[in-house]
Amino acid sequence: QVQLVESGGGLVQAGGSLRLSCAASGSTLSTYAMGWFRQAPGKEREFVATISRSGDTTSYADSVRGRFTISRDNARNMGYLQMNSLKPEDTAVYYCAARFLIISRDVGEYSNWGQGTQVTVSS
Numbered sequence: 001q002v003q004l005v006e007s008g009g010g011l012v013q014a015g016g017s018l019r020l021s022c023a024a025s026g027s028t029l030s031t032y033a034m035g036w037f038r039q040a041p042g043k044e045r046e047f048v049a050t051i052s053r054s055g056d057t058t059s060y061a062d063s064v065r066g067r068f069t070i071s072r073d074n075a076r077n078m079g080y081l082q083m084n085s086l087k088p089e090d091t092a093v094y095y096c097a098a099r100f101l102i103i104s105r106d107v108g109e110y111s112n113w114g115q116g117t118q119v120t121v122s123s
Contacts, residue, residue, distance in 0.1 A: 001026060001027060001112060002025070002026050002027040002032060002112050003024065003025045003026045003112075004022055004023070004024055004096045004097070004098060004112060004113065004114035005023045005025075005114055005115065006020060006021065006022050006096045006114040006115065006116060007021050007023070007117060008020040008021045008117060009094060009118045009119045010118075010119070010120070011120045011121075011122065012119075012122070013121070013122050014086060014087055014088055015085060015086065016086050016121070017082070017083060017084045017085075018083045018086065019080060019081070019082050019083070020036070020081040020083065020096075020117060020119075021078060021080055022034070022036075022079035022080070022081075022096030022114060023077065024077040024078070024079070024098065025077065028077075029072070029074055029077040029078075029098070030053055030054075031053065031100065031101065032053065032098035032100055032101070032112070033051065033052055033053055033098070033099045033100075033101065033102055033103040033104065034050065034070070034072055034079045034096065034098050034099075035048075035049065035050040035051075035096075035097045035098075035099065035104065035105075035110055036048040036049045036068075036070060036079075036081045036094060036096060036097070037095045037097060037107055037110075038090075038092035038093065038094045038119075039093050039095070039116075040091060040092040040093075043092075045095070045107050046107070047061050047105045047106070047107060048060070048061055048064055048068065048081070048094070049061065049064065049068055049069075049070040050070065050103050050104060050105055051070045051071065051072055051079070051103070052103045053074075053101065053103075055071065055074075059103070059105055061105075063089075064083075064090075067083065067085045068082065068083050069081070069084075070082075079096055081094070086119075086121045087121060088122065088123045089121075090119060091119060091120050091121050092118075092119060093117065093118050094117050094118075094119050095113055095114055095116045096113070096114040097110035097112060097114070098112040099111070099112070
């Protein structure tokens with residue numbers, strides 16, 4: 001099992017940027033695909049982005065493609081989500097997740113989760 005801790009959330013105006021970080025411990029991150037998901041009040045948790053173990057394959061939700069960039073640094077056991085051109089509809093709790101070996105967009109296929117970090121975008 002890998003333990004995950006997110007950081008970097010906060011309050012930002014529309015059009016602004018934030019960079020979320022995900023620190024992993026307890027296991028070698030390079031054996032896990034990573035994903036970012038978000039959950040707004042009253043809504044289900046939804047896929048945002050995912051990255052393969054090596055970082056050579058990424059996938060994004062249509063709503064964030066071109067604005068968000070997922071990356072990772074296996075040497076530091078870290079994952080990142082760079083969020084640019086933020087919109088009020090991006091407001092949510094953002095979760096980092098890890099899945100053993102295989103990349104996935106499916107929230108149900110991830111068994112390792114962080115506690116979440118709040119992102120609030122004001123209009």
